[in-house]
Amino acid sequence: xxxxxxxxxxxxxxxxxxxxxxxxxxxxxxxxxxxxxxxxxxxxxxxxxxxxxxxxxxxxxxxxxxxxxxxxxxxxxxxxxxxxxxxxxxxxxxxxxxxxxxxxxxxxxxxxxxxxxxxxxxxxxxxxxxxxxxxxxxxxxxxxxxxxxxxxxxxxxxxxxxxxxxxxxxxxxxxxxxxxxxxxxxxxxxxxxxxxxxxxxxxxxxxxxxxxxxxxxxxxxxxx
Numbered sequence: 001x002x003x004x005x006x007x008x009x010x011x012x013x014x015x016x017x018x019x020x021x022x023x024x025x026x027x028x029x030x031x032x033x034x035x036x037x038x039x040x041x042x043x044x045x046x047x048x049x050x051x052x053x054x055x056x057x058x059x060x061x062x063x064x065x066x067x068x069x070x071x072x073x074x075x076x077x078x079x080x081x082x083x084x085x086x087x088x089x090x091x092x093x094x095x096x097x098x099x100x101x102x103x104x105x106x107x108x109x110x111x112x113x114x115x116x117x118x119x120x121x122x123x124x125x126x127x128x129x130x131x132x133x134x135x136x137x138x139x140x141x142x143x144x145x146x147x148x149x150x151x152x153x154x155x156x157x158x159x160x161x162x163x164x165x166x167x168x169x170x171x172x173x174x175x176x177x178x179x180x181x182x183x184x185x186x187x188x189x190x191x192x193x194x195x196x197x198x199x200x201x202x203x204x205x206x207x208x209x210x211x212x213x214x215x216x217x218x219x220x221x222x223x224x
Contacts, residue, residue, distance in 0.1 A: 004144050007213055008137055008154050012161030014206050015133040020123055021045055025166045028116055029173045037116040038170045044120025046163050052128055053155045057138050058148055081214035083136035087207030090132055095200040133206045134158070 028037040128134075141154050 003217070004140065004146075004154065005157065007140055008158045009161055010209060010213065011133050011137050011206065012158040013164070014202070014209050016162045016164050017202050017205075018162075019202070020127055021120075021163075022165050022169075024119060024123065025169050029169050034173050035170070038166070038173060040115075040117035041120040042163055042166045042170060044117040044122075045124055045166065046159050048121040048124040049128075049134070049162060050155060050159045052124065053134060053138055053159070054152055056135075057142050057151050057155060077214040077217035081211050081218075083132060083139070084207040084210030084212075084214065087132045087136075087203055087210060090130065091200045091204035091207060132203070133210070136210055 025038060025041060028034060028041055137158050138155070141151050144151075146154070
């Protein structure tokens, strides 16, 4: 259980550095009705991502696992390594498409204040088909054969980690009030400047982390 929890939290923390959620969060924080807007945005991201993950894990995930032989630890480690390798491929694609990614996010900035809850949910739904780290976590959780309640709890931990940067922005904006606007604006400007390279770099970090976890698991099994 500790190894499984470490995977869920580790991937969740790395995946939390996601420009597609952080950049809109920064724009909302620097706008009108920032606290209410941020709360709605965070709720939209968290609830939608969690519900989608639970539906996948307890729906088709359970059905697939019931139809095929249950993988052992070695097979799960190979799945982690494969998912990490695929994430590196996605990172390479994002690198070659980095200018388009940056333009798409910044072009949508003026819509973030209008309906933050729907914006958060919409971003999650649009990105879900390419959420390789999340799918890797779901596959690992389902493959663990833990009770359904435990699987839901693990996915909840992942999504708490996933929204931690947004919660940090919310805390800064709430506690510091108007004094935080200057800092948030500078952070937003920095993200805008580096957005073209930030997304592929973060996906690559997730891929390397997954490969590292898989290799470590295999080496640990061999030593035992």
